[in-house]
Amino acid sequence: MPPSTGFFQLDERDIQDAGFSSNPRKLRVFSVVVSVLLLCAAGALIFVSTRHSSASPSTHCSFNVQLSSADPSNFAFDVVFILGAQAQRNLSSGVIVPAFHTQSRVEAGSVIYHDYAVKRFIISGGYNVGVRYDLVNNTVFASANFSFEAFALARQWPSESEIMKRVMCEELGVPAASVLLEETSATTDENAKLGAVILSRSNFFTRSNNAGAEKSRLRVGVLTNLFHMPRAILSFENELASSLCQSGPSIDLVPLYVEDYIPFSHYQDSNWIALMENYYSTKRGGRLWNATALADIMHLRQEQGIQSSLSVSSLV
Numbered sequence: 001m002p003p004s005t006g007f008f009q010l011d012e013r014d015i016q017d018a019g020f021s022s023n024p025r026k027l028r029v030f031s032v033v034v035s036v037l038l039l040c041a042a043g044a045l046i047f048v049s050t051r052h053s054s055a056s057p058s059t060h061c062s063f064n065v066q067l068s069s070a071d072p073s074n075f076a077f078d079v080v081f082i083l084g085a086q087a088q089r090n091l092s093s094g095v096i097v098p099a100f101h102t103q104s105r106v107e108a109g110s111v112i113y114h115d116y117a118v119k120r121f122i123i124s125g126g127y128n129v130g131v132r133y134d135l136v137n138n139t140v141f142a143s144a145n146f147s148f149e150a151f152a153l154a155r156q157w158p159s160e161s162e163i164m165k166r167v168m169c170e171e172l173g174v175p176a177a178s179v180l181l182e183e184t185s186a187t188t189d190e191n192a193k194l195g196a197v198i199l200s201r202s203n204f205f206t207r208s209n210n211a212g213a214e215k216s217r218l219r220v221g222v223l224t225n226l227f228h229m230p231r232a233i234l235s236f237e238n239e240l241a242s243s244l245c246q247s248g249p250s251i252d253l254v255p256l257y258v259e260d261y262i263p264f265s266h267y268q269d270s271n272w273i274a275l276m277e278n279y280y281s282t283k284r285g286g287r288l289w290n291a292t293a294l295a296d297i298m299h300l301r302q303e304q305g306i307q308s309s310l311s312v313s314s315l316v
């Protein structure tokens with residue numbers, strides 16, 4: 001019977017052709033050599049498999065998306081994203097300033113800094129003049145112009161995030177070191193995608209806490225308007241879960257509605273509740289909202305103070 005290797009067998013013709021049938025000693029040596037080679041090959045496969053397994057991303061990350069706004073008793077955020085939006089030219093002075101809803105995001109962010117002690121913000125919004133809107137009549141394009149030329153020419157003007165940071169820091173008292181800019185995005189999905197890139201940077205937010213130990217959870221807030229939040233939180237959920245959560249700590253993603261915090265802004269004594277009620281009296285984000293109910297919630301929050309658990313999220 002021919003010798004067996006466990007992986008293949010040598011038939012009689014193989015033995016005869018190799019000249020082993022008349023030399024048993026030579027046959028034994030050949031069998032030993034083949035066995036050693038097969039053991040080496042098996043060891044190499046195990047080594048490669050082990051290395052591949054250890055280099056694979058961790059799949060033990062948990063991802064939690066909170067549906068309502070933040071609990072005021074648990075406002076310990078690692079970072080809050082403020083999503084950029086339209087800029088406008090002041091037709092009197094010519095200065096480029098945030099549009100109404102963009103300004104509301106900036107002021108809500110300053111409230112969260114001063115009243116809730118959140119110290120790290122990322123404003124996400126790129127160079128979008130001529131891409132999403134113009135400064136001649138301050139009109140938003142029906143269809144965005146994502147051409148190479150439009151993006152190249154857009155650099156003549158400041159980015160949305162730069163305009164927002166200027167107001168937040170120079171006029172609302174937030175330190176410049178607390179506000180990081182992401183200046184490439186032109187869509188909500190890109191806000192999330194590029195935000196994930198920033199969060200994944202080594203030793204930035206995800207790798208260690210102040211004591212130098214490995215951070216097990218990352219708490220991320222997304223600040224935007226009520227009409228924009230459903231789309232925004234879905235984009236961040238999809239992007240962070242598919243990219244960041246595969247290689248970093250577990251993530252808590254929390255929506256922060258501008259309309260919950262803007263009643264506590266006293267910048268220029270603006271009556272934000274009345275302004276928001278009027279703003280939501282027409283379609284926003286493709287739908288009509290209950291502007292009266294919105295104003296009522298904002299009034300109640302203002303009366304109850306910053307620890308109020310009421311939220312405009314109930315209108316979503």
